[in-house]
């Protein structure tokens with residue numbers, strides 16, 4: 298069975314957990330416990346093949362044993378780099394992350410380079426307070442050979458699922474045999490994820 302490892306990266310509060318939880322549970326919850334990094338696991342069937350999906354959700358705050366960004370990049374097969382369209386500083390951070398991925402992935406085959414980094418402008422529902430134009434995201438994606446999405450974890454369930462499904466599909470075709478840096482701890486089962494979302498959320502919506 299194939300293992301697919303995806304890292305959802307980006308600045309603080311851009312909606313990384315919201316996107317992951319939306320994809321895994323269909324739900325959008327206003328606030329998430331985010332004091333620790335974690336890996337969510339899910340079994341998927343894509344094109345008739347069974348896959349073990351691991352989704353890495355980093356913790357933006359300093360926490361013990363936290364993977365460095367470089368470690369995160371080495372660990373993953375594919376990257377979803379998220380910014381918040383209503384926060385320019387998050388776009389600058391996303392740009393830096395994309396550039397670092399490109400620097401560290403110089404040896405990756407061109408086909409993989411094109412398909413395995415997605416740039417995602419989240420919180421499209423906040424377009425009335427937009428600070429990053431859609432064209433800027435598109436330009437960065439084109440310059441950096443990423444696929445571009447602008448969507449809202451809060452309002453666009455179908456788009457979120459499509460985006461993750463496309464990435465899983467691309468990563469499953471990548472057939473990567475690269476050395477993986479496995480994390481023995483810090484993983485969460487679906488039960489724990491649901492507990493995290495519903496039992497420990499910081500505040501309700």
Ligand SMILES: Nc1nc2c(ncn2[C@@H]2O[C@H](COP(=O)(O)OP(=O)(O)OP(=O)(O)O)[C@@H](O)[C@H]2O)c(=O)[nH]1
Nearest residue numbers: 309310311312313314315327331357420449450451
């Ligand atoms: N309006 C709106 N708010 C969103 C959306 N996605 C996430 N949020 C909100 O943005 C805030 C941060 O969301 P998180 O999912 O915790 O973001 P994160 O990137 O995981 O945060 P850290 O782990 O702390 O870096 C929360 O208040 C979410 O409710 C969205 O699509 N639209």
